[in-house]
Amino acid sequence: MVREVNQLKIGSLLSYLQMILGAVVSLAFTPVMLRLLGRGEYGLYSTVTSAISMLSLLDLGFSSGYIRFYAQYREKGDQNGIARLNGFFLLLFSGLGLVALGCGLFLTSHAELVFSRGLTAEEYATARGLLRILSVNLSCMFPMRVFGNIISAKERFIFLRAVHLGRTVLSPLVMLPLLLMGYRSAAMVWVTLLFSLGTDLLFAWYVLRVLGEKFVFRGFERGAVRSLLxxxxxxxxxxxxxxxxxxxxxxxxxxxxxxxxxxxxxxxxxxxxxxxxxxxxxxxxxxxxxxxxxxxxxxxxxxxxxxxxxxxxxxxxxxxxxxxxxxxxxxxxxxxxxxxxxxxxxxxxxxxxxxxxxxxxxxxxxxxxxxxxxxxxxxxxxxxxxxxxxxxxxxxxxxxxxxxxxxxxxxxxxxxxxxxxxxxxxxxxxxxxxxxxxLHFWRSVGRLCRGMMIPVFCGGALGWLVRDAGLGAYLGAIAVYTAIYGASMWHFGMDAYEKELFAGPVRRLRARKPIQ
Known part of the structure; x- marks a missing residue:
């Protein structure tokens, strides 16, 4: 139970660390990327990634189905059932990966379905290249998805979040010098492909070597398949x-x-x-x-x-x-x-x-x-x-x-x-x-929202005051607003559980004795 609680708490902390660092890196990286790519190529890149992302719907909910069936087998202590489940899902996701590859290559050959106007011949060539690379990336991600599902089902959130944290930070840092060298959007999708493969292989190693999960590729019950579908x-x-x-x-x-x-x-x-x-x-x-x-x-x-x-x-x-x-x-x-x-x-x-x-x-x-x-x-x-x-x-x-x-x-x-x-x-x-x-939920949320009234009034005034100010005054106004928001929510919105959630770690950190 203690390990489970630690996995949840540390996993949540790593999630927020990933989000914060990812936001900081992205906020620094995005303006450079916009200027190096230009508005047109950035729009081209965004459209292509959105089109390929829509192919991820081929997952069809099977990832959630895996976690549900894994929980059922684990509750029964059926390790053989888990091994058959693992094998079945690896085969299933491999098949979906091939379908995704076929759909992606079709879009690559018919890029005009995505872009109907305004592209030059060079831009169409760029779009087809991006579509081709991202199609391969998506097709590889499908069969490897089962390993991430296993780690999540076993609640090993620390490892899961730590790997995602590393990828979030390192990926833009690798993209940036390539963009500066003039490789443009093609470099971005190649980096995406390489980091996806690296993450997936790391998850596979962890599942097979650390967790010791088994895969059996036969014997999965037909009744379970019908229930899954x-x-x-x-x-x-x-x-x-x-x-x-x-x-x-x-x-x-x-x-x-x-x-x-x-x-x-x-x-x-x-x-x-x-x-x-x-x-x-x-x-x-x-x-x-x-x-x-x-x-x-x-x-x-x-x-x-x-x-x-x-x-x-x-x-x-x-x-x-x-x-x-x-x-x-x-x-x-x-x-x-x-x-x-x-x-x-x-x-x-x-x-x-x-x-x-x-x-x-x-x-x-x-x-x-x-x-x-x-x-x-x-x-x-x-x-x-x-x-x-x-x-x-x-x-x-x-x-x-x-x-x-x-x-x-x-x-x-x-x-x-x-x-x-x-x-x-x-x-x-x-x-x-x-x-x-x-009804209980919204009553509770309503009590929390009382603490937002003062920040909203002050934030409007601060935003108006610094609308044409320099960067220092602008950042100072944001810091003041954050402090006002925190103080107001603490006194007028937060309950005892939420106060302990935020104050507890600080209090425990202060209570630690320095090493002599």
Missing amino acids: LYTSFIAVNLIADQVNWNVDKVLLGRFRGTGEVAVYAVGYTLFQYYMMLSTSVSSVFTPRIHRIIRQTETDTAARRQALTELFTRVGRVQLLLLGLAATGVAFFGRAFILRWWAGPEYGGAYPVALILMLSATVDLIQNTGIEMQRAQNLHGFRSLVYGAMAVGNLVLSVFLCRRYGALGAVAGTAASMLLANGLAMNLYYHRRCGVDV
Whole structure:
């Protein structure tokens, strides 16, 4: 139990360290990359990566299915069943990798499906080269995915997060000198491929040599296969919806408005990605715990509802503490940051893109533990249907709006569909079917939000005062705002658990005696 708690705590800390260092490296790397590539090639690169990312939906929810079945076999102590499960999933993901390679090479040969206008012959050649390399990368990632799933299922979060941390920091540091040497976007995708292969091989070594996992490639029960397909079918719909919602805007902009507009959207989306990471780096370590709660409370509905509601609320409040600081900070200081200190004046449209995405996704991001709660109870079908409808609505709205309003129109379609799906439909479902007291959750969140009133007022004033100031005054205003936010949330928003969560490590560090 102690080791499990340490894995969760240290894994969470490493996740945040990865996020912080990744943000710092990216914030330093992105403006250099934008200037070396130019708006057109950066937009080309972003469109290609979005198109290839959509092929990752071929996972079809099998990664989540692996964790669910692994937990069942481990609960029974069935090591032979785990070995057969490992072998089956390695074969399954290998087949999916071949399908992904075929789809990627098809896109490579028909790049006009992604870019319908405005590209020169040289740009088409660049696009095909990027598509080819990224297709190979994706096809290799699929069979190796099972090793990361095993590490996650066994809750070895320290190793998992440490490897991702190293990759996050080292990858841009390798890309930068290659860009300076003139290798442009091709160098970036080659580095992506090499680091992906290195990470996957390291995971494979850890699983085979350190964890000693076995792989048996026959004997997996047909009944289990049917159960797996039934379980993952709705997850697959959800994954398709997610890929549409998060990648279709850039693909549509590339097709209807050109790569320059994609570049503006991509800069705003880059900031939004770090916003999402604030949330998911907390919730991702709770997946095994959620499945364990469900298994241990199969005969006690009241205990299950209490445990799920407590976890849902506690994690959501901590996520909102962090997201609230990030979203309000971007609202008050983000425009000057993007225009004056980071991307440059030609990317001014990225500010509303980032802010609209952040605000519209906040409800979903403070409730994302609920996704795994649905899956653990096999109740994820409704969410998949809702998100499928959301994806269709988003696609229709975005096609119309992006043609007329560019990046701002595309993000407006995404925001409207997210608010309807997450703000209304999913909250009703969590409350009525998933064993979560959503009314209790929102009452608790409302009490937390009281602490945001003073920071919002002060942040607006500070942002106005430093809108044309120098870098020193600008950074000073951000530091003052962060202090005001922390003090206000401490006194008017946070509960005893959250105060201990933040103050406990500091107090323990101070209590340590110096080495004599």
